[in-house]
Amino acid sequence: KQEVTQIPAALSVPEGENLVLNCSFTDSAIYNLQWFRQDPGKGLTSLLLIQSSQREQTSGRLNASLDKSSGRSTLYIAASQPGDSATYLCAVRPSGTYKYIFGTGTRLKVLA
Amino acid sequence: NAGVTQTPKFQVLKTGQSMTLQCAQDMNHEYMSWYRQDPGMGLRLIHYSVGAGITDQGEVPNGYNVSRSTTEDFPLRLLSAAPSQTSVYFCASSYLTSGPGSSYNEQFFGPGTRLTVL
Numbered sequence: 001k002q003e004v005t006q007i008p009a010a011l012s013v014p015e016g017e018n019l020v021l022n023c024s025f026t027d028s029a030i031y032n033l034q035w036f037r038q039d040p041g042k043g044l045t046s047l048l049l050i051q052s053s054q055r056e057q058t059s060g061r062l063n064a065s066l067d068k069s070s071g072r073s074t075l076y077i078a079a080s081q082p083g084d085s086a087t088y089l090c091a092v093r094p095s096g097t098y099k100y101i102f103g104t105g106t107r108l109k110v111l112a
Numbered sequence: 113n114a115g116v117t118q119t120p121k122f123q124v125l126k127t128g129q130s131m132t133l134q135c136a137q138d139m140n141h142e143y144m145s146w147y148r149q150d151p152g153m154g155l156r157l158i159h160y161s162v163g164a165g166i167t168d169q170g171e172v173p174n175g176y177n178v179s180r181s182t183t184e185d186f187p188l189r190l191l192s193a194a195p196s197q198t199s200v201y202f203c204a205s206s207y208l209t210s211g212p213g214s215s216y217n218e219q220f221f222g223p224g225t226r227l228t229v230l
Contacts, residue, residue: 032217036221042223043202043221044155044219089154089155102154102155105154
């Protein structure tokens with residue numbers, strides 16, 4: 001059974017720092033992996049989606065990488081800002097299914 | 113495009129009552145799904161649909177029914193509400209297969225419905 005883990009559960013960093021958020025999954029047979037941002041009391045906003053054949057995707061200050069063989073994805077945020085404070089979630093779609101599986105998220109606080 | 117819309121935003125029910133949470137999307141997505149989000153447990157898939165007339169169970173389907181008569185709408189029905197169903201419910205949609213652009217089948221989420229069952 002596919003399981004998705006995000007460590008740490010919470011993270012505080014000073015403004016301007018480059019940081020890495022981690023997402024681990026137990027089965028490498030995935031169709032894609034998606035990173036989301038969730039602000040308190042709000043829905044999820046899609047940040048990046050990586051197909052199983054890709055190694056990384058970039059959008060602005062965000063870069064997501066995927067290493068299927070090790071069951072890991074990382075979300076790199078460059079030059080963090082207080083506006084980046086939110087919970088970041090990753091979700092995996094296993095191959096051959098339509099059932100997305102979410103991690104429990106990393107709550108990020110960027111201090112001004 | 114309105115994207116994914118959900119109604120109501122908030123709802124309070126008494127144990128045993130029934131209700132329907134509405135979800136609609138205007139992006140012509142084949143795939144629609146319902147999740148519940150509980151503290152410490154992340155998002156868990158309740159039911160999903162890969163097209164009109166086709167639905168299937170997710171991880172936590174008990175106590176919920178769905179149907180998909182049109183591409184646009186995917187309502188979630190609580191048959192007899194229980195306090196354990198107190199949660200925030202999210203609807204999401206996406207294209208099913210890969211297409212033009214690397215993010216073609218990314219999921220889009222609605223704003224959520226906060227449900228309390230007393």
